[in-house]
Amino acid sequence: MTSSPPDARTKLVIAALTIAAFAIGLDTFVIIGALDVISRDLAISTGAAGWIISIYALCYAVFAPLNAWMFKATSGHNIQILSVSIFIIGNLICAIAPNLLTLAAGRVISAYGAAMFNPSATALAAELLPPARKGFALSLIFGGMTVSQVAGVPATSWIADAIGWRFSFGFVVIAGLLALIIFAPMMSGIAAKVPERGNGPISKGLSRSIYGILSVTLFIVVSEFIVYSYVTVFIIGSLLAGVPLLSAALFAYGFGAVTGNAACGVLTDRFGPYKVLISVVGAQLILLVGLVAFGQHGALTVLIAFFWGNVSYMYLVPIQHRLLGLAGDRSKLVLAMNSSTTFAGIAIGAFLGGILVETSGVTSLAAASILIGLIGIGLAIAFMRDGAPAEAATAAYPE
Template sequence: MPGTRAVLPVTPLLAVGAFAIGTDTFVVAGVLPEVARDLDASLADAGWVSTLFALTYAVLAPVLGALTGRLERRRVLVVSLTVFAVGNAASALADGLGTLLAARVLTAAGAALYVPAASASAAALAAPERRGRAMAVVLGGLSAATLAGVPFGTWLAADLGWAATFWLLAGLGAVCAVAVALGLPEVRLPAAPGLAARLAPVRDPRVLSTVLTTLAFMTGGYLALTYVGAVLAPATDGDGGVLALLLLVFGVFAVGGTVAGGRATDRFGPAPVLSAALAGLAAVLVTLPLARDSLTTAVVAMAAWGVTAMATQPPQQHRLFTIAPASGPLLLSLNSSATFAGISLGGFLGGRVLSHGGTDGVDRLGQFGAALVAAGLLTALTGLRTRAPSHTDTGRTSPEPARSPADP
């Protein structure tokens, strides 16, 4: 089977890099109190360390995807991981909030370049019938970060200081860069004639609907997930240890959801998998007020939340990649951009709901989130019925990408 032997050892390698980036993305919330105290900043000002990272990622992902789309993937991955490592080292050395923010912008640039390139590489090396699973392995690295990386990074910051967490991430990024340089074969995607041809699929309404779907359900999910401590306070009784265990449940089932989403996408196609995942996620969010009063129901809710939230990603990436393989890096970058924009926007809107919702504000987080996820499902269903425009050259739309010379 062409490409199968090449992808099996390679995708776990790419997933390790995604694990580092996922940890970097989500661990900041756990180290913000230490950052604010050590840099003599307010907690609100320190919050920009997380917000600016997400915004930078959202803006740069499609730009860097377009600029590097014609480059060989291994080279792009090594450069992105190197930038990521340097950015984290600079973060660890920062002696003021301004310096730290600049370092986070650099780190986000490396992350924005890596994740779409890694997904595109995994898809290009995989046989068509295994493409969803290959992408799921890479995305599984992001899911695993919520399971292991974030708790460990938070503990490390509490024990040794927040700089230690960034040093750990810098070291992990450097090791991944060396491993990719030595272990990944050359990966060249079908080349479009130029930038205009690579940008042509962006005008495809199927791309627009897919990206808007991601933005809607990520915003809806993070509208509540950003403030999950407050949402689950009745079940945890304010005990941080209990909350950590609930987040562990979320992380375990998020990894399972990513794997299941990839396998189901290969078997049934992206449309039914995405529809089922979004319907399930909306149901979880709208019933959160019923699940927050006891620990048992909270465990069930977090498990279902993890599965449904992460099962959405493989079908979304699979659909974008098959629209135009030659523009795969750019399209996957747009999806990553929508993901991080949703994380940032969800936190912002959730804060507004809490500020203006009075005593019912916490309960309304899930309700508003479910409404946004439902809007994403409607957008997805509309987009799935949309046909490719006959006048658009989607970069030689054959779903079969060019193989690496290393493939048998």
């Protein structure tokens, strides 16, 4: 990879990856905007409906490193087209699901497709741009997911309320088909990366620093999703200028996520991943508590949601940036492990949040978020500060 500016084809490929990431991101968060409607329609508790988020996230957590190992010798072009096709099928099943079991099965299938796509797309984007623009490349892929929250999560929330939650999954299917139509021809002819080495255990040869940073990911994500998974429970009641407060808050959150993501790549490249990470996670903890405390206060709720969105995705790029610097030639595997850890965090956060909502009420969400988030900050200080150990992944196993 040279430091020359990207050519037109490279720009088109990264744009195509971003579009596909939009569809995958929409699939990831569709349940959150329709949680209450699904629980009423299927006659289950809000906590049980929230566990559908956990099922998807746990399956993703298992499938991401498994797929990275199984398909390490397969071209990224084939992986990405197959993955988008699988997730479309999974969402079709969700759209016609007559009961909770079928809905869960559809989420398992769609999680498999998403877990196959994201690490491969992230690694490819980082390969296509010069090292000095690595943060920018990562922010573009995450930008697709954040844009899905601006348009997608509020839209699916509104669709679920207006015409039914099944149509929310139909919206995801349409987005996926559009992404596939645009994505497939653009990816043709892309040279495959040399397969990653090793036939041994998936995680053998990785440094302690990598595992430490993965633990940072886990605690930060759990801290966020304990609250985020249940926004429909505490952002209720009042309206803002005739618009449902939940929809307005979700839109503000998504718009904030896009602006924050756009700035994050540049900030990470300029100031380094450690400073950016500590700043945004500290801000996020304060905003999460504020959202729970002021979830029914109209314009104030929307403003807090915007600033929360602004920092909510900004921890992903610094973590991935640091991992890519440590991973050596095992970048795809390490990114898959981080992606897996992210979704394990979503699953744990949604599960713990469900228990807390059912047993202790929504105010307990804020306390749990603060406690777990502070652990994440402590781990970040240990493993991501500028002087932290930076051993690369080793080749301690046979070829």
